[in-house]
Amino acid sequence: MYQLEPIAALATAPGIGAIAVVRVSGEGAIAITNRLFRGKDLTQQASHTAHFGTLRNQQNGIIDEVLVTVFRAPKSFTKEDVVEISCHGSEFIIQQILRRLTQEGVRLARPGEFTQRAFLNGQFDLVQAEAVADLIASDSDASHRAALTQLRGGFSKQLKGLRQQLIDFVALVELELDFGEEDVEFAHRDQLRQLMLDIRRVLHPLIDSFSVGNVIKNGVPTVIVGKPNAGKSTLLNALLNEDKAIVSDIPGTTRDVIEDELFINGIRFRLIDTAGLREATDTIEAIGIERTQQKMREAALVVYLFDGLNVSPDDLQEVVNEVRSSGKPYLLVGNKLDAITDEKKQQLANIVGESVVWISAAKQTNLDELKTALSSRVRTDAAVQTGSAVVTSARHYEHLTGTDEALARAITGLDAGATPDWLAMDLRVALQHLGELTGEITTDDLLESIFSKFCIGK
Structure with missing residues (x-):
């Protein structure tokens, strides 16, 4: 472990509050803080202890009464000496403390620099470091x-172990290159092939989980579409329990898309209310309908709402065919449940040939059933509830697929009797991807890109 120059930043959210925490980490962090502190001698205190006192300015005036917590290396988040100063949440006090620290030679931290130091000091790997931000x-x-x-x-821990086994095999394959004319084989090909197959068996569920992970991280873009006056805006308002969209009996009231978020069973749905699908009566409505069609193309889930009282069988069949042809997961929702007979519901259900969720948007009837149907269209719970690893980062997905493709080429080459130099080339590519994934191979640009997205103080 090593300690870099001391850095400091506000570790709690900015703004006025009851308490704020200023974090200091690095070489001399405890001694520097002690020079500002009036209370116990912090340099003599044990790790993981808290001490009450005051912080002083250069004129020995009191900045604030504080509680200082001491963490000694390597038993801290960064594995450096760390001090956390809990003060009152005044912006003025916070700035006075940071200013005083910088006067003593402490540098203000960059975004994510504390977590970056924790990674560099081996507290966790790069995947775990990124999980802090998530x-x-x-x-x-x-x-x-x-x-x-x-x-x-x-x-990541599982992949690191498999990567080390692959490194050992690559070393043996490359050793064969030194004895190329003697036709020796140090790396047993059957064992190498089995290892590559084992790694790919670990990779495939992770690669497949990215579609689920993307939903978990970014939410499910869910577009509500239908004919004018089907009740789309009323449904959006009912689900959100607020008057988000204008509701009117005049067809074509919604001219632009309206978006908001709804959480169902722990999943974030990004609900999008759209202009009614019909022949436009003016230029503005035409633009709104085009945006509706665009949102349908971008959506992960389409909710098609129809007026169960006034829809004709032919119109409904045309709608169902259009939604099916989009290739998107969809849900058919019939509105005005309170005004139609069971016979009419059965007739329409027979036409579409699949289940329909019946609601009354105006009276907020059966909304819980609709929410259940929505969450059932998003398969996330099984993977997440069991604690299985789910890939949520595009960077992770890129390196996982790169590893898998390199190993697939290596297996093909192995089966075709490829020479050790060709085999080693694909194996090195796989190792490069695995190393960049977990952070065992890094560049300054990569670290800067990752940690710059963190909040300052973390």
Whole structure:
């Protein structure tokens, strides 16, 4: 472990509050803080202890009464000496403390620099480091569980072990290159092939989980479409329990898309209300309908709402054919449940040949059934509830697929009797991807790109 120059930043959210925490980490962090502190001698205190006192300015005036917690290396988040100063949450006080620290030679931290130091000091690997940011940003039960699984090791620990086995085989394959004319084989080909197959068996569920992970992290773009006056805006308002969209009996009231978020069973749905699908009566409505069609193309889930009282069988069949042809997961929702007979419902259900969720948007009837149907269209719970690792990062997905493709080429070459130099080339590519994934191979640009997205103080 090593300690870099001392850095400091506000570790709690900016803004006025009851309490704020200023974090200091690096060489001399405890001694520097002690020079500002009036209370116990911090340099003589044990790790993981808290001490009450005051912080002083250069004129020995009191800045604030504070509680200082001492963490000694390597038993801290960064594995450096760390001090956390809990003060009152005044912006003025916070700035006075940071200013005083910088006067003593402490540098203000860059975004994510504390977590970056923790990674560089071996506190966790790069996948786990990125999970810290995901955990802070988690806004649903599913995203929280996914980030927590990654923070605790997720798939990275398993891949690191397999990567080390692959490194050992690559070393033997490359050793064969030194004895090329003697036709010796140090790396047993059957064992190498089995290892590559084992790694790919680990990779495939992770690669497949990215579609689920993307939903968990970014939410499910869910577009509500239908004919004018089907009740789309009323449904959006009912689901959100607020008057988000204008409701009117005049067809074509909604001219632009309206978006908001709804959490169902721990999953974030990005609900999008759209202009009614029909022949436009003016230029503005035409633009709105075009945007509706665009949102349908971009959506992960389409909710087609129809007026069960006034829809004709032919119109409904045409709609169903159009939704099916889009290739998107969809849900058929019949509105005005309170005004139609069971016979009419059965007739329409027979036409579409599949289940229809019946609701009354105006009277908010059967909305729980609709929410259940929505969540059933998004398959996330099984993977996340069991604690299985789910890939939520495009960077992770890129390296996992790169590894898998390199190993597939290596297996093909192995079966075709490829020479050790060709075999080693594909294996090196696989190792490069695995190393960049977990952070065993890094560049300054990569680290800068990852940690710059963190909040300052973390």
